[in-house]
Amino acid sequence: MKGLKERMKYRFLDIEKKWQTYWDEHQTFRTHDSSDRPKIYILDMFPYPSGAGLHVGHPEGYTATDILCRYRRMKGFDVLHPMGWDAFGLPAERYAMQTNIHPRATTEENISTFRRQIKMLGLSYDWSREINTTDPKYYKWTQWIFLKIYNSWFDPRANKAKPIETLEEELSAKGTAGLNVDQPFTALEWEKKSRKEQHDFLAKYRLAYLAEIPVNWCEGLGTVLANEEVAEWTEKGYTVERRPMRQWMMRITAYAERLLEDARELDWPVSTMEQQRNWIGRSEGAEIDFPINGRTEGLRVFTTRADTLFGATYMVLAPEHPLVEALTVPELRKTVGDYRTQAARKSELERGIEKDKTGVFIGAYAVNPATGKEIPIWIADYVLMGYGTGAIMAVPGHDERDAEFAKKFNLPIIQVVDGGPEAPEIFIDDGVGMNSSSGEISLDGLPTAEAKKVIAAWLQQKRLGKATVQFKLRDWLFSRQRYWGEPIPIVHLEDGTMTALPESELPLLLPDLKKFQPSGTTESPLALATDWVNVTDGKTGMKGRRETNTMPQWAGSCWYYLRFIDPANPDVFCSAEKERYWMPIDLYVGGSEHAVLHLMYARFWHKLLFDLGYVSTKEPFTRLRHQGIILGEDSRKMSKSRGNVVNPDDVIGQYGADAMRLFEMFMGPLEEMKPWNTRGVEGVFRFLSRVWRLFVDEAGNLNPSIVDKAPGPDFERLFHQTVKKVGEDIDGLRFNTAISQLMIFLNEAMKLEKLPRKELEQFVLLLSPLAPHLGEELWELLGHKTSLAYEAWPAFDPAKTVEDMVEVVLQVNGKVRGKLLVPQGTDDKELERLAHEESNIQRHVAGKKVLRTIVVKNKLVNVVIGS
RNA sequence: GCCGAAGUGGCGGAACUGGUAGACGCGCUGGACUCAAAAUCCAGUCUGGCUUACACCAGGUGGGGGUUCGAGUCCCCCCUUCGGCACCA
Numbered sequence: 001m002k003g004l005k006e007r008m009k010y011r012f013l014d015i016e017k018k019w020q021t022y023w024d025e026h027q028t029f030r031t032h033d034s035s036d037r038p039k040i041y042i043l044d045m046f047p048y049p050s051g052a053g054l055h056v057g058h059p060e061g062y063t064a065t066d067i068l069c070r071y072r073r074m075k076g077f078d079v080l081h082p083m084g085w086d087a088f089g090l091p092a093e094r095y096a097m098q099t100n101i102h103p104r105a106t107t108e109e110n111i112s113t114f115r116r117q118i119k120m121l122g123l124s125y126d127w128s129r130e131i132n133t134t135d136p137k138y139y140k141w142t143q144w145i146f147l148k149i150y151n152s153w154f155d156p157r158a159n160k161a162k163p164i165e166t167l168e169e170e171l172s173a174k175g176t177a178g179l180n181v182d183q184p185f186t187a188l189e190w191e192k193k194s195r196k197e198q199h200d201f202l203a204k205y206r207l208a209y210l211a212e213i214p215v216n217w218c219e220g221l222g223t224v225l226a227n228e229e230v231a232e233w234t235e236k237g238y239t240v241e242r243r244p245m246r247q248w249m250m251r252i253t254a255y256a257e258r259l260l261e262d263a264r265e266l267d268w269p270v271s272t273m274e275q276q277r278n279w280i281g282r283s284e285g286a287e288i289d290f291p292i293n294g295r296t297e298g299l300r301v302f303t304t305r306a307d308t309l310f311g312a313t314y315m316v317l318a319p320e321h322p323l324v325e326a327l328t329v330p331e332l333r334k335t336v337g338d339y340r341t342q343a344a345r346k347s348e349l350e351r352g353i354e355k356d357k358t359g360v361f362i363g364a365y366a367v368n369p370a371t372g373k374e375i376p377i378w379i380a381d382y383v384l385m386g387y388g389t390g391a392i393m394a395v396p397g398h399d400e401r402d403a404e405f406a407k408k409f410n411l412p413i414i415q416v417v418d419g420g421p422e423a424p425e426i427f428i429d430d431g432v433g434m435n436s437s438s439g440e441i442s443l444d445g446l447p448t449a450e451a452k453k454v455i456a457a458w459l460q461q462k463r464l465g466k467a468t469v470q471f472k473l474r475d476w477l478f479s480r481q482r483y484w485g486e487p488i489p490i491v492h493l494e495d496g497t498m499t500a501l502p503e504s505e506l507p508l509l510l511p512d513l514k515k516f517q518p519s520g521t522t523e524s525p526l527a528l529a530t531d532w533v534n535v536t537d538g539k540t541g542m543k544g545r546r547e548t549n550t551m552p553q554w555a556g557s558c559w560y561y562l563r564f565i566d567p568a569n570p571d572v573f574c575s576a577e578k579e580r581y582w583m584p585i586d587l588y589v590g591g592s593e594h595a596v597l598h599l600m601y602a603r604f605w606h607k608l609l610f611d612l613g614y615v616s617t618k619e620p621f622t623r624l625r626h627q628g629i630i631l632g633e634d635s636r637k638m639s640k641s642r643g644n645v646v647n648p649d650d651v652i653g654q655y656g657a658d659a660m661r662l663f664e665m666f667m668g669p670l671e672e673m674k675p676w677n678t679r680g681v682e683g684v685f686r687f688l689s690r691v692w693r694l695f696v697d698e699a700g701n702l703n704p705s706i707v708d709k710a711p712g713p714d715f716e717r718l719f720h721q722t723v724k725k726v727g728e729d730i731d732g733l734r735f736n737t738a739i740s741q742l743m744i745f746l747n748e749a750m751k752l753e754k755l756p757r758k759e760l761e762q763f764v765l766l767l768s769p770l771a772p773h774l775g776e777e778l779w780e781l782l783g784h785k786t787s788l789a790y791e792a793w794p795a796f797d798p799a800k801t802v803e804d805m806v807e808v809v810l811q812v813n814g815k816v817r818g819k820l821l822v823p824q825g826t827d828d829k830e831l832e833r834l835a836h837e838e839s840n841i842q843r844h845v846a847g848k849k850v851l852r853t854i855v856v857k858n859k860l861v862n863v864v865i866g867s
Numbered sequence: 868g869c870c871g872a873a874g875u876g877g878c879g880g881a882a883c884u885g886g887u888a889g890a891c892g893c894g895c896u897g898g899a900c901u902c903a904a905a906a907u908c909c910a911g912u913c914u915g916g917c918u919u920a921c922a923c924c925a926g927g928u929g930g931g932g933g934u935u936c937g938a939g940u941c942c943c944c945c946c947u948u949c950g951g952c953a954c955c956a
Contacts, residue, residue, distance in 0.1 A: 304955095381954090677879065747891095814936060854886095
């Protein structure tokens with residue numbers, strides 16, 4: 001008795017194991033390159049394999065893309081859907097410092113866990129393409145790309161990157177004639193320069209370069225951080241200080257305009273686009289040179305409000321501004337010096353928190369080019385060296401920060417823009433010019449936009465300035481003081497020059513360390529591997545020292561999507577032919593926490609590779625979606641301390657992978673934040689069990705009620721509606737509504753005595769992308785010998801989706817007063833007549849005047865009456 | 868402070884270009900099966916009024932106003948939540 005009952009049960013664990021093994025053995029999801037079928041490249045952001053294993057957030061995005069992939073395969077597409085590991089990273093290294101276990105070992109172990117957990121979900125990845133950023137066969141190419149970047153420069157005339165040789169050739173041919181440089185030289189002079197001089201000149205143009213800049217040093221982590229990363233770590237309680245250090249940078253700023261411009265064509269979430277736009281921070285304005293008494297060079301400022309030039313009553317330099325030293329009068333050297341050291345100590349964060357303005361007068365004066373008046377020059381830390389020119393003209397009448405400063409230090413405030421009678425004391429918006437005329441120019445009466453143009457033209461003509469564009473984006477700090485990262489393939493030679501490793505020497509392997517300890521300096525632990533560090537340059541015979549910094553974790557993820565296309569190629573990072581077939585990525589799914597960092601860096605590298613001719617598209621990710629965060633059952637963020645973490649292993653053990661998949665998709669829209677709910681998992685599990693019972697009888701055989709028979713008209717219509725809706729919803733990533741349609745279909749099917757075989761088979765196909773294990777099992781039970789993964793997706797007949805009887809709503813003044821069942825397509829006249837016949841309508845219309853009647857075919861009749 | 872997204876039953880959420888608000892699921896209530904329970908199945912479930920009942924009526928998509936025959940959907944103002952930026956001149 002019990003045995004029989006056991007057999008009829010939906011035994012998900014056995015079924016799921018069986019099909020996962022089948023897919024593995026048959027290599028069901030192995031992708032073949034370039035056929036004449038349409039292609040689609042669907043990518044998940046590959047995970048960092050942490051020691052904690054998968055959490056329920058990971059499967060959400062992975063399941064979504066998996067469903068779409070399975071669906072598209074059935075629609076006849078070549079689908080590229082790979083998975084890999086972003087495996088360099090700090091946690092494994094920190095663990096190594098505590099235990100001396102090599103990060104490689106920890107990483108391998110974590111990857112096994114992740115792989116096992118991901119495979120349990122039944123995701124249809126092509127595992128033959130698995131990649132790992134820490135694999136030398138992979139990072140060889142990360143280093144190769146680094147060299148490409150190092151050996152390139154950005155030609156502003158072409159607005160693109162070019163090999164550095166093109167610059168050398170140009171310099172040899174015609175010197176700096178075609179370039180905009182401070183100290184021009186001729187071709188002959190170039191040839192006469194020493195090896196080091198040439199090297200240093202070129203270094204200023206390379207897209208990867210070393211710079212001594214104030215960086216974000218995090219003592220706790222023993223490394224520097226990119227500006228973009230600071231917030232993340234300070235939130236975790238680490239302190240970050242500004243410290244000048246010599247670091248590798250990438251010239252992402254050269255691409256600011258293109259990163260902004262090309263984003264317009266992308267199908268990305270608006271908030272992500274917005275974040276990127278903010279981060280790039282383009283602003284249009286003007287550069288103006290303020291003459292300084294007794295000096296030939298002026299003081300250059302950037303302003304977005306050149307129209308307020310007449311209101312500039314003083315100037316402010318950033319404390320770090322290079323002219324401060326020269327301009328400060330002797331009597332004030334001490335005060336100014338003290339202020340500068342004080343400001344240098346403060347981190348940028350601290351500067352931001354202290355809203356109270358500080359600053360000191362340096363004793364010098366500039367001339368306002370519009371009024372001809374002398375105005376004092378101050379330094380203050382509210383002006384940042386990193387933005388614009390590091391100097392501003394202060395217009396306290398129309399800028400809140402300047403106003404605050406002016407009030408504190410009793411500097412004159414002049415109003416030069418009329419904001420109308422309602423305007424606040426400090427009016428910062430657009431208005432009409434006033435108090436702005438000299439013998440040469442007048443802005444009085446001009447609207448702000450107009451005034452900006454007039455003043456810009458005047459400045460240009462007087463050679464005092466010009467319209468320019470500024471960006472907030474800064475160059476990308478690319479080096480980290482870590483062991484567990486890609487070594488930078490550069491050697492520093494004893495004459496102070498650098499040499500890049502030839503491609504033939506890649507990969508430059510990480511040396512094996514016996515002990516994983518911090519170097520004790522600001523260098524990475526690699527500095528301790530003296531055998532590795534000290535080298536002799538083959539070409540020059542000079543002694544050299546390897547670069548000990550490694551690349552940031554973002555490096556490997558900047559191009560992994562290209563390696564997936566051709567993962568084992570030993571000769572190139574990705575074959576051009578395959579790249580042209582598969583790129584761009586048609587759908588990219590991952591967390592919104594990567595909105596600026598990863599997504600900006602990857603776009604930057606991609607554009608570089610595009611300029612150098614290695615990829616065929618200017619953008620890598622055409623359509624991007626973020627999965628929403630899954631909260632704990634208590635609607636709060638999942639965390640160990642709250643004890644509300646849901647473990648995927650447990651859920652799968654209890655309800656199966658299909659139920660887990662289905663629930664995560666049924667919870668709500670993919671992108672929304674939503675709470676976990678165990679009852680909800682039970683709900684979808686019940687649905688799957690009901691599907692099982694519909695197909696399988698108590699003895700475990702195919703339900704004998706399934707017969708070769710045409711469906712009734714109502715059921716046939718529902719079938720066609722279901723095919724239509726499920727397909728459309730999967731394409732639109734609306735899995736929750738696709739599932740509810742399948743539920744509706746099942747509910748109706750359960751009511752039938754005899755089940756039409758053809759429709760039920762097709763239903764299995766519709767269900768299969770969402771619950772693939774159950775799908776395969778039922779498909780086999782229905783007598784099919786091979787996997788359904790490449791079965792044709794069911795077709796629907798639009799004509800058969802329409803109801804022949806429709807319910808028409810009867811309204812009086814827009815309020816529902818009755819309903820009517822009429823044949824589809826009943827004409828307006830007839831509907832109107834029927835409406836007026838209906839008793840409840842007559843009751844409401846009685847004694848009133850009918851003004852008009854609005855009829856919407858197949859929808860409603862609205863009788864409009866007077867009072 | 869600025870920018871962006873979103874507010875719908877007890878809960879997760881549906882509702883195509885303005886046309887029956889609450890699909891589907893959870894929960895809850897009642898019933899069937901059972902010695903009993905679990906599982907399963909059937910019925911009900913926005914709020915209020917009235918009714919034996921069917922029906923009917925009023926209100927209802929964060930709040931207030933507007934456009935419209937008709938608004939969850941469009942416009943204006945306000946409130947709340949989430950995400951981002953934050954002296955960027």
